Amino acid sequence: MNSYCVATYRCYDAQADFHKKAQSIAVGLTVGSWTELPAAKQKEMEQHLGLVLSVDVYEPGAAGEQADEGRYADIRIAYPDINFSADIPALLVTVFGKLSMDGKIKLTDLHFSPSFLSRFSGPKFGISGVRDLLGVHDRPLLMSIFKSVIGHDLAELGEQFYGQAAGGVDLIKDDEILFENPLTPIEKRVQVCMEAARKAQETTGQKLLYAVNITGPASRLADQAKKAIDAGANALLFNVLAYGFDTLRELSADPDINVPIAAHPALAGALYPSPHYGISASVLLGKLMRLAGADLVLFPSPYGSVVMPKEENLAIQHALATERLAEDYLYVPSGGSDGPSVSLRTSFPVPSAGIHPGLVPWIIRDFGSEVVVNAGGGIHGHPMGTAAGGQAFRQAIDAVRQGVPLADYAGSHPELKAAIDRWGVKE
Amino acid sequence: MNSYCVATYRCYDAQADFHKKAQSIAVGLTVGSWTELPAAKQKEMEQHLGLVLSVDVYEPGAAGEQADEGRYADIRIAYPDINFSADIPALLVTVFGKLSMDGKIKLTDLHFSPSFLSRFSGPKFGISGVRDLLGVHDRPLLMSIFKSVIGHDLAELGEQFYGQAAGGVDLIKDDEILFENPLTPIEKRVQVCMEAARKAQETTGQKLLYAVNITGPASRLADQAKKAIDAGANALLFNVLAYGFDTLRELSADPDINVPIAAHPALAGALYPSPHYGISASVLLGKLMRLAGADLVLFPSPYGSVVMPKEENLAIQHALATERLAEDYLYVPSGGSDGPSVSLRTSFPVPSAGIHPGLVPWIIRDFGSEVVVNAGGGIHGHPMGTAAGGQAFRQAIDAVRQGVPLADYAGSHPELKAAIDRWGVKE
Numbered sequence: 001m002n003s004y005c006v007a008t009y010r011c012y013d014a015q016a017d018f019h020k021k022a023q024s025i026a027v028g029l030t031v032g033s034w035t036e037l038p039a040a041k042q043k044e045m046e047q048h049l050g051l052v053l054s055v056d057v058y059e060p061g062a063a064g065e066q067a068d069e070g071r072y073a074d075i076r077i078a079y080p081d082i083n084f085s086a087d088i089p090a091l092l093v094t095v096f097g098k099l100s101m102d103g104k105i106k107l108t109d110l111h112f113s114p115s116f117l118s119r120f121s122g123p124k125f126g127i128s129g130v131r132d133l134l135g136v137h138d139r140p141l142l143m144s145i146f147k148s149v150i151g152h153d154l155a156e157l158g159e160q161f162y163g164q165a166a167g168g169v170d171l172i173k174d175d176e177i178l179f180e181n182p183l184t185p186i187e188k189r190v191q192v193c194m195e196a197a198r199k200a201q202e203t204t205g206q207k208l209l210y211a212v213n214i215t216g217p218a219s220r221l222a223d224q225a226k227k228a229i230d231a232g233a234n235a236l237l238f239n240v241l242a243y244g245f246d247t248l249r250e251l252s253a254d255p256d257i258n259v260p261i262a263a264h265p266a267l268a269g270a271l272y273p274s275p276h277y278g279i280s281a282s283v284l285l286g287k288l289m290r291l292a293g294a295d296l297v298l299f300p301s302p303y304g305s306v307v308m309p310k311e312e313n314l315a316i317q318h319a320l321a322t323e324r325l326a327e328d329y330l331y332v333p334s335g336g337s338d339g340p341s342v343s344l345r346t347s348f349p350v351p352s353a354g355i356h357p358g359l360v361p362w363i364i365r366d367f368g369s370e371v372v373v374n375a376g377g378g379i380h381g382h383p384m385g386t387a388a389g390g391q392a393f394r395q396a397i398d399a400v401r402q403g404v405p406l407a408d409y410a411g412s413h414p415e416l417k418a419a420i421d422r423w424g425v426k427e
Numbered sequence: 428m429n430s431y432c433v434a435t436y437r438c439y440d441a442q443a444d445f446h447k448k449a450q451s452i453a454v455g456l457t458v459g460s461w462t463e464l465p466a467a468k469q470k471e472m473e474q475h476l477g478l479v480l481s482v483d484v485y486e487p488g489a490a491g492e493q494a495d496e497g498r499y500a501d502i503r504i505a506y507p508d509i510n511f512s513a514d515i516p517a518l519l520v521t522v523f524g525k526l527s528m529d530g531k532i533k534l535t536d537l538h539f540s541p542s543f544l545s546r547f548s549g550p551k552f553g554i555s556g557v558r559d560l561l562g563v564h565d566r567p568l569l570m571s572i573f574k575s576v577i578g579h580d581l582a583e584l585g586e587q588f589y590g591q592a593a594g595g596v597d598l599i600k601d602d603e604i605l606f607e608n609p610l611t612p613i614e615k616r617v618q619v620c621m622e623a624a625r626k627a628q629e630t631t632g633q634k635l636l637y638a639v640n641i642t643g644p645a646s647r648l649a650d651q652a653k654k655a656i657d658a659g660a661n662a663l664l665f666n667v668l669a670y671g672f673d674t675l676r677e678l679s680a681d682p683d684i685n686v687p688i689a690a691h692p693a694l695a696g697a698l699y700p701s702p703h704y705g706i707s708a709s710v711l712l713g714k715l716m717r718l719a720g721a722d723l724v725l726f727p728s729p730y731g732s733v734v735m736p737k738e739e740n741l742a743i744q745h746a747l748a749t750e751r752l753a754e755d756y757l758y759v760p761s762g763g764s765d766g767p768s769v770s771l772r773t774s775f776p777v778p779s780a781g782i783h784p785g786l787v788p789w790i791i792r793d794f795g796s797e798v799v800v801n802a803g804g805g806i807h808g809h810p811m812g813t814a815a816g817g818q819a820f821r822q823a824i825d826a827v828r829q830g831v832p833l834a835d836y837a838g839s840h841p842e843l844k845a846a847i848d849r850w851g852v853k854e
Contacts, residue, residue: 029604032575048578083577085606089669090642094604097666097693101727101735107697148459150510151475177456177521179512215517218673219646239524242516244671246645266524270534274701300528308528 002047003113003339004078006331007095011073012104012276018073019055025099026050026077051078074108078331086119088245088288096279104276110283111331112291114339121253123295125260126345127321127370130295133234133260134170134207139401140360140369142393143171143350145376147386149178157184158192160386164379165200165208167390171296171372172197173237174213176264186212186224190231211235211262211296214251218243222250225257235260238294241267241284245292252293262350263294272312281312286319287329289347296348296372303362303426304354310366313351317367320347350374356423357416358406360396373397383418392419429474430540430766431505433758434522438500439531439703445500446482452526453477453504478505501535505758513546515672515715523706531703537710538758539718541766548680550722552687553772554748554797557722560661560687561597561634566828567787567796569820570598570777572803574813576605584611585619587813591806592627592635594817598723598799599624600664601640603691613639613651617658638662638689638723641678645670649677652684662687665721668694668711672719679720689777690721699739708739713746714756716774723775723799730789730853731781737793740778744794747774777801783850784843785833787823800824810845819846 009025011018027034030050037045053076060070077095084090096107123129131137144164149157164172172193180186190212197208212233214225221243225236240248240263251257265285272281281299289297297320302310322328325342332339349371351363356378363373373393382389395416399409406425410417436452438445454461457477464472480503487497504522511517523534550556558564571591576584591599599620607613617639624635639660641652648670652663667675667690678684692712699708708726716724724747729737749755752769759766776798778790783805790800800820809816822843826836833852837844 031577045578082608083606084604085608085643087644089645089666090606093666093669093693096697097603097669097691100694100696101692101700102696104700105696150458151472176524177511179510179517181509181512216512217514217677218516218671219649219677222646239516239520242520242524242671243673244645244669246670247674250644250646264524265528266520267527269527269529269532270523270705271697273528273531274704277701278697278705 002333003081003115004051004331004333005081005091005095005113005116006053006076006078006111007107008109009075009077009099010106010108011075012071014071018057018075019052022052022055022073022075022077025075026052029094029099030079030083048080048083050080052076053078078333081113081116086116088249088292091116100277106274106276106278106280107283108280110287112329114330114332114342117291117325117329117342117344118340120249120291120344121293122290122344123293123347124252124258124345125295127348129345130209130260130348133209136170139397140364141170141348141372142168142390142397143173143372143374144169144379144390145173145374146175147376147380149175149184151183153183154188154192157189158196161193161210162196162200163386164390165197166203166387167379168204168206168394169208169379169390170206171209171211171235171262173211173262176213176237176239176266178213179215180224186228187231190228190233194232194234209235209260211237211260213237213239215239218247221247222254222257225251225254229257229259233259235262237262237264239264239266240289240292240294241265241271245288248289248292248294260295261293262296262298263289265297265299268299280315281308282315282319286316290320290344294347296350298350298352298374300353301351301355302366303359304352314366317349320349321370322346346370348372357392357396357419358423358425360393361400361406362426364400378419378423381422382415383422384415388415388418391415429760430508430542431478431758431760432508432518432522432540432543433480433503433505433538434534435536436502436504436526437533437535438502439498441498445484445502446479449479449482449500449502449504452502453479456521456526457506457510475507475510477507479503480505505760508540508543513543515676515719518543527704533701533703533705533707534710535707537714539756541757541759541769544718544752544756544769544771545767547676547718547771548720549717549771550720550774551679551685551772552722554775556772557636557687557775560636563597566824567791568597568775568799569595569817569824570600570799570801571596571806571817572600572801573602574803574807576602576611578610580610581615581619584616585623588620588637589623589627590813591817592624593630593814594806595631595633595821596635596806596817597633598636598638598662600638600689603640603664603666603693605640606642607651613655614658617655617660621659621661636662636687638664638687640664640666642666645674648674649681649684652678652681656684656686660686662689664689664691666691666693667716667719667721668692668698672715675716675719675721687722688720689723689725690716692724692726695726707742708735709742709746713743717747717771721774723777725777725779725801727780728778728782728790729793730786731779741793744776747776748797749773773797775799784819784823784846785850785852787820788827788833789853791827805846805850808849809842810849811842815842815845818842
């Protein structure tokens with residue numbers, strides 16, 4: 001029995017025969033031609049032939065209405081594993097390399113054969129591993145972002161770091177636009193910030209992960225990561241889409257890179273938002289990030305200034321955190337054997353941008369407890385200062401866990417009260 | 428005087444104050460905040476501050492018309508070099524990392540400071556280097572693509588290769604979906620195909636480059652390339668966008684990878700076609716490919732089945748082949764010094780898909796002589812066979828060079844005549 005990976009496309013066309021189009025994709029992106037092959041050759045080539053699994057055509061409006069832009073089909077094609085090596089570049093080039101340039105077509109989902117998936121280790125830590133490192137198992141985590149980094153020196157970054165750490169955040173991440181630079185070189189930055197973390201821990205009594213941004217030439221990213229780890233970094237931030245998924249996979253699989261990796265979605269907006277082109281957010285920032293080994297994945301929240309529709313947000317969250325690989329990740333042909341058993345650790349979803357304490361009940365309602373609440377302005381902009389900003393978030397999280405409305409909890413928690421006075425509570 | 432790289436965006440919004448938005452981009456993606464900084468700090472931070480160079484607003488229609496989807500602005504922002512390391516990932520993450528996710532906005536152009544550009548070697552061979560290797564200086568080159576590769580063994584690939592080579596093509600490229608595989612492993616494939624090339628050369632008397640596809644784990648691509656070269660490969664094919672531009676740059680800059688690299692546009696259609704999102708084709712397949720060192724760049728032709736508008740095609744061609752770096756690539760602030768003098772070899776444009784001999788006059792008219800005519804079906808589908816397919820193209824090229832209409836030239840050239848009978852001559 002052959003094993004297959006399955007791509008789902010949404011394809012727009014006013015007149016196309018979508019069944020014919022699906023057939024031409026299945027043949028064209030695999031064996032090249034089929035009907036003109038002699039029967040003996042067909043038999044030999046059958047194991048390489050793509051299969052049309054389904055074509056669901058959506059015909060908009062009634063007859064007589066304008067039915068051009070809106071007409072589309074959802075097409076599922078199964079590609080034999082034997083055609084490509086078991087890596088993300090080969091899979092993407094196979095299913096969407098040339099096809100991405102062939103009219104209005106978007107890659108909306110991917111399912112993997114058990115044998116393909118079994119070649120990926122996934123996150124080294126994942127949700128439970130990150131929780132173990134922090135010793136926090138009973139609440140959403142809190143992450144904060146530096147207020148501003150460019151042009152600031154080590155002392156200023158250390159001070160910003162301390163303010164955030166003192167407020168009780170669990171993770172602090174570099175800005176994704178902070179590259180290797182003479183003012184705050186990575187090793188010194190790690191030393192200064194981890195020292196600030198130790199100092200804050202004396203007050204808060206809690207652990208903290210600092211995700212330092214790994215940048216520079218592609219072949220030296222692993223060395224850069226190890227340099228940061230040797231200097232004391234206990235997490236990494238990585239702009240995955242600027243380097244490709246396989247580079248993330250290699251960093252994650254490297255036994256010497258023994259800290260969690262947070263994937264930043266920089267450049268993702270060039271790929272996911274169009275209905276007609278690109279790759280859906282749940283594939284790009286969900287399934288592929290998890291396969292490639294991201295322990296945490298940032299993506300635009302549905303609440304803030306940088307907006308992504310909630311439906312797509314929840315699809316990312318589901319892809320990162322589902323335990324049901326058989327249903328959500330795998331394709332097994334009917335009558336086929338299950339192949340190797342596979343497992344992947346879950347990745348922490350980190351909905352980001354525009355987050356303030358008054359949104360915490362919504363975040364937990366939408367994403368559940370296995371979420372990282374990530375704030376920048378909502379911490380640094382707190383009227384009582386950065387530390388109070390972190391405390392207000394922790395109080396909001398506690399309030400939700402205790403089932404107390406934020407407004408009530410704020411009565412005995414001045415930091416939360418000041419935050420609510422400033423940003424309100426989302427109704 | 429600071430030096431800057433400049434990003435041009437097209438930004439759609441029904442109501443936005445585009446000048447205010449431009450300002451918020453220039454500040455938000457550099458120093459983070461500005462107006463609230465004390466004057467002394469502003470002075471210190473000024474070298475890090477992004478600058479709005481221009482905002483051109485397009486207001487569609489007259490008053491009363493529906494003016495939503497169509498309202499846009501072209502915005503140019505200068506980003507200080509001091510903020511990012513001199514590599515493409517850092518530049519892209521800076522100018523379009525977070526911003527790509529901020530509504531309807533497309534990155535339409537990039538200009539570089541002389542000092543940024545001086546850090547890139549560009550193509551190792553370029554147009555003139557590829558011509559030197561082939562010893563062909565007086566006509567467009569001819570490239571062909573295997574008919575089908577998946578499921579075919581070494582003997583079949585060798586036979587296909589020989590047929591193409593015997594027709595007088597200058598370059599033959601692997602299919603981009605041919606990955607490392609047990610049936611035709613890269614070293615054996617190179618040996619078999621280069622042997623076929625030598626055999627054909629006995630008849631044609633001409634040299635030939637075989638661009639073999641470099642695939643697999645990101646950190647082992649350079650080894651894979653060297654293995655292919657050791658086996659006799661004299662060119663490489665690379666799916667750049669599956670691995671990122673910096674990986675291409677490293678392959679190209681590697682002194683042991685001393686053969687031309689052809690960049691395949693696989694996955695580019697996920698990024699360039701939308702008017703509202705992504706990165707324009709001339710940046711993606713033009714400027715960045717050249718900067719990163721592609722000697723040849725394939726892109727969808729304006730003639731074939733996989734269509735790109737001619738205007739965008741010519742913008743790619745211009746970006747690849749222009750010698751006028753000062754005008755087309757560089758940004759020098761008025762009153763600024765020119766910085767280091769920079770040069771980049773040109774890259775060969777390879778418009779691809781749907782090419783047959785009847786299109787050759789149009790290709791040369793549109794792209795000039797510094798072009799690679801690239802055909803698959805237009806060679807393999809020739810009624811007299813593959814070798815005749817290549818000959819028909821060479822005859823079409825000769826006809827155009829001699830100023831003879833194809834139909835006339837076909838009178839004394841049966842291969843060209845058969846091609847025209849089959850595919851016609853584009854009027």
